[in-house]
Amino acid sequence: MSESLIIATRESPLALAQAHHVKAELESVFPELAVSLLGMTTRGDQILDKPLAKIGGKGLFIKELEVALQEGRAHLAVHSLKDVPMVLPKGFSLAAILPREDPRDAFISNRFASLDALPAGSVVGTSSLRRAAVLKRRYPALSFAPLRGNVNTRLRKLDDGEFDGIILAAAGLIRLGMQARITACIPVEVSLPAPGQAALGIEVVSDDDDTADIVAELDHAPTAICCAAERMVSRLLGGSCELPLGAFADFVDGDQPLRLRAFVANLDGSQYVEVEAFGTPDAPEALGQRVADQLKSMGAEDIIKGLQ
Secondary structure (H helix, E strand, O other): OEEEEEEEEEEEEHHHHHHHHHHOOOOOOOHEEEEEEEOOEEEEHHOOOOOOEEEHHHHHOOHHHHHHHHHHOOOOOEEHHHHHOOOOOOOOOEEOOOOOOOOOEEEEOOOOHHHHHOOOEEEEEOOHHHHHHHHHOOOOOOOOOOOOOOHHHHHHHHOOOOOOOEEEHHHHHOOOOOOOOOOOEEEEOOOOOOOOOEEEEEEOOOOOOOHHHHHHHOOOHHHHHHHHHHHHHEEEEOOOOHHHHHEEEEEOOOOOEEEEEEEEEOOOOOOEEEEEEEEEOOOOOHHHHHHHHHHHHHOHHHHHHHHO
């Protein structure tokens, strides 16, 4: 086994917190292992004046990290799984998915206790077309505006009065120790999470078996099963940050304990199809395929064509 590993990570506070978490987990399992970080700035971090959908999508957050892996400057990369493309470039693989944090979206406001308390015309900031679509559908009197930047930047824009409220992933705030900023968590029934939301994925070069074997010790099977179902829905529907799509799997009681809920919408939520289905943990991708097929049969492809 290698005596040292290097983690490639973005240099945003959240990305660094997540990488340090993985570092601590690896060193806990392998006390003899020395783990260090290689901080990097990606194009997704550099271009903050345009929506992600207009500049190439969430894959912009990981390309430079993959180059570092390919060139041997790092052994693994830590990603928010929701930012990882549904099909990885040739030569790369996900070696582990860590336990999921709180998957819900979070509402943050300095003046209002919830989305329901916002008066008509209030401006809500969000970087996600998914969040904007489902919330426009439920709160048509509110205005939703783009919000880019790292977590601290987004909170500062709220504090400076640019928005009446903002929507962030609860998991990011929790990992940064900033859960006190959460005004209210939004139930998944109201805002269905993005595929893989709140889970961390560890990427390696496909033929680096030594690193993959080490990292595999951190894999959390229940989270990996759920995320496999979610990501299959997105993969089959061409999911990207240009498509308002949510998919969330969890475990329930019954003979088919794996539940998967997913939706596709247009940008203002006026067209919306949603499916709930159940399956078994040994076939999560089959469940994802079934849900994607059901969404297509309900008109998802027409919605997607309209967006294009």
